[in-house]
Amino acid sequence: MKVDLNTDMLRQCGSCNYCRDFCPMYKELGSELDSPGGKIRALRAYREKMRKPPQELLERLYCADCRRCETICPAGVPVTTLWHDAKANLLRTGGTRTEGLTKVLDWLKQEGTPFVGFEAEERTVWAEDLELPPESNTAIFSGCMGSFWYPDQPEMVVDMMKKLKINVGYVPSEVCCGLMNYWAGDDEGFDAILQKNYEMFKKAGVDHIITGCGGCFGTLAEHYPHRIKDFDIQIHHTVEVQADMVNNGVLTFKGKEGSYTFHDSCHLGRALGIYQPPRDIITAIPGLEFVELPNNKENSNCCGGFVSVIDPELSESIGQKRVAEAVELGVDGFITTCISCFKNLSYCARDTDLEVIQLDELILDLAQSSLVE
Numbered sequence: 001m002k003v004d005l006n007t008d009m010l011r012q013c014g015s016c017n018y019c020r021d022f023c024p025m026y027k028e029l030g031s032e033l034d035s036p037g038g039k040i041r042a043l044r045a046y047r048e049k050m051r052k053p054p055q056e057l058l059e060r061l062y063c064a065d066c067r068r069c070e071t072i073c074p075a076g077v078p079v080t081t082l083w084h085d086a087k088a089n090l091l092r093t094g095g096t097r098t099e100g101l102t103k104v105l106d107w108l109k110q111e112g113t114p115f116v117g118f119e120a121e122e123r124t125v126w127a128e129d130l131e132l133p134p135e136s137n138t139a140i141f142s143g144c145m146g147s148f149w150y151p152d153q154p155e156m157v158v159d160m161m162k163k164l165k166i167n168v169g170y171v172p173s174e175v176c177c178g179l180m181n182y183w184a185g186d187d188e189g190f191d192a193i194l195q196k197n198y199e200m201f202k203k204a205g206v207d208h209i210i211t212g213c214g215g216c217f218g219t220l221a222e223h224y225p226h227r228i229k230d231f232d233i234q235i236h237h238t239v240e241v242q243a244d245m246v247n248n249g250v251l252t253f254k255g256k257e258g259s260y261t262f263h264d265s266c267h268l269g270r271a272l273g274i275y276q277p278p279r280d281i282i283t284a285i286p287g288l289e290f291v292e293l294p295n296n297k298e299n300s301n302c303c304g305g306f307v308s309v310i311d312p313e314l315s316e317s318i319g320q321k322r323v324a325e326a327v328e329l330g331v332d333g334f335i336t337t338c339i340s341c342f343k344n345l346s347y348c349a350r351d352t353d354l355e356v357i358q359l360d361e362l363i364l365d366l367a368q369s370s371l372v373e
């Protein structure tokens with residue numbers, strides 16, 4: 001069966017290989033087929049000449065999803081869109097997923113989360129004592145990482161919103177945002193998930209969603225509007241709401257000593273351009289010395305978190321390099337706005353003196369304002 005890859009996107013690449021040395025997968029693995037340009041050349045050859053779907057090529061398309069290649073590509077190739085379309089196409093024409101990824105997607109379909117071992121009914125435990133209304137104009141999207149791994153995180157978001165006098169509800173029938181399905185090229189699963197979430201939110205009267213997860217935010221804000229006709233829910237990351245409050249003078253902070261740097265999440269930063277809000281917040285904390293990493297904003301290096309789905313050791317190796325950048329800077333701590341980045345960076349920093357901290361936690365500890373009780 002002929003594979004229908006987007007020829008324009010493939011032709012757009014000038015094979016300059018400029019992206020290669022920025023790609024975390026290539027930097028770790030070193031083979032041409034792990035570089036963005038190499039994969040594009042292989043896809044071109046496949047489209048033009050080959051008959052059988054190349055299983056190896058399909059597997060190499062499962063990368064860190066960091067978008068570094070897209071940001072620096074002089075030809076503007078939308079690389080990760082190309083990867084998604086190619087994966088979906090190769091899977092439709094005879095390619096197969098690895099056993100591990102198939103297990104993750106099967107579990108997701110059954111339990112509404114990619115975290116194998118966690119069951120659907122455990123998702124809402126974090127909210128049990130919070131008495132959040134199930135129908136509300138503004139709802140928190142706790143996501144899988146928040147619901148299952150770090151239940152303190154959505155609770156912190158709720159606490160913060162209460163302190164800022166923003167009424168927030170929680171629709172307990174939420175399922176995974178679908179990022180894993182999109183990344184895996186599982187269009188059928190992705191469309192089923194986003195329809196389910198969208199219908200559930202509409203039924204509950206939600207027109208604003210707040211999330212503290214960079215991955216959920218990226219998926220809801222970037223992909224849902226493209227795939228759901230007349231999508232009419234506003235998606236906010238907590239950092240945007242909090243930065244507005246800081247910039248309006250509503251939210252101020254107690255002082256904190258120490259030097260801190262900031263890690264830009266790929267899904268918040270390169271995907272959606274949210275660079276300034278966390279910096280506005282961090283630099284408003286009296287006494288805190290903020291030091292930028294040499295690789296920051298659009299040049300930020302990935303934490304490698306997503307790679308853990310296919311290769312935990314590779315994920316750790318990428319994450320340790322990011323941690324080493326902060327250690328070399330000589331700071332006391334590493335702040336991040338994404339709970340997935342927090343998970344990988346804190347694991348990779350376990351043998352260092354570096355404190356890895358979520359911005360939501362820092363804000364909740366230090367917040368003071370006329371609105372805060």
Ligand code: SF4
Pocket residue numbers: 012013014015016017018019020036037040069072073074075076077079
């Ligand atoms: S994707 Fe962009 S940077 Fe990479 S080889 Fe192609 S044109 Fe060059």
Ligand code: SF4
Pocket residue numbers: 022023024025026035036063064065066067068069070079080
């Ligand atoms: S998105 Fe990141 S990991 Fe994937 S090919 Fe581009 S630079 Fe490499």
